[in-house]
Amino acid sequence: MNRIETNINFIKNNINNACKKINRNPEEINLIAVTKTIDTEQMNAALKMGIKIIGENKVQEIMEKYDKIEYETQWHMIGHLQTNKVKYIIDKVDLIHSVDSIRLAKEIDKRAKKINKIIDILIQINVADEETKFGLSSNKIDNTIKEISDLGNIRVQGLMAMVPYVEDPEVVRPYFKKMKKIYDSLKNSSFQKVSMNYLSMGMTNDYMVAIEEGSNMIRIGTGIFGERDYNR
Numbered sequence: 001m002n003r004i005e006t007n008i009n010f011i012k013n014n015i016n017n018a019c020k021k022i023n024r025n026p027e028e029i030n031l032i033a034v035t036k037t038i039d040t041e042q043m044n045a046a047l048k049m050g051i052k053i054i055g056e057n058k059v060q061e062i063m064e065k066y067d068k069i070e071y072e073t074q075w076h077m078i079g080h081l082q083t084n085k086v087k088y089i090i091d092k093v094d095l096i097h098s099v100d101s102i103r104l105a106k107e108i109d110k111r112a113k114k115i116n117k118i119i120d121i122l123i124q125i126n127v128a129d130e131e132t133k134f135g136l137s138s139n140k141i142d143n144t145i146k147e148i149s150d151l152g153n154i155r156v157q158g159l160m161a162m163v164p165y166v167e168d169p170e171v172v173r174p175y176f177k178k179m180k181k182i183y184d185s186l187k188n189s190s191f192q193k194v195s196m197n198y199l200s201m202g203m204t205n206d207y208m209v210a211i212e213e214g215s216n217m218i219r220i221g222t223g224i225f226g227e228r229d230y231n232r
């Protein structure tokens, strides 16, 4: 077995264990391979091992890699998205995790309309209210989602969060809990065209805790490909 295959098996095993704890079907957990800084050769290797979703955080990387992927895959934009770059990826991505303003949503809607696409998005929440992180502050969610849900070519499919990086993932469990609460309350709200199908939270360091608290979409980079080399 190669390293990527070993890593993916290890993660799948952990997903199974976390799901067992909470009586949840592991099939419901969407595993995203986060491929920032990772070359297309390694990406193809991961896809060959059964990965179905690729997550990138930069528009540039999606554009460079898009045509070099040999397998059928979904592309997810998981990083901060500038409005002036939406046009480059609107035809390429299946889900945008990082919508955190009405202005960005309007641009996505406009570009989607132009190519006759209904695009799925998640609303990014800055759940720990960190100054250094993007995302809507949790007390602005209702108004923003209401306005975004009026846009014709956007479908809100859930929420995304990044939590602070800490050594011990138990420390961030309360943030995952808080996200699940927001997710459930929106699920029970009556916003039109807003569905809560995906709760995207959990990275290499904390995905098991995230799953225990209700995540059904985890974004794993290091855990699959090893430490990233930003100087390549």
Ligand SMILES: *Cc1c(COP(=O)(O)O)cnc(C)c1O
Pocket: 034, 036, 057, 078, 079, 162, 203, 204, 205, 219, 220, 221, 222, 223
């Ligand atoms: C890099 C990144 C991840 C994955 O991080 P790892 O710790 O390597 O698993 C997940 N989500 C986003 C938004 C990222 O930018």
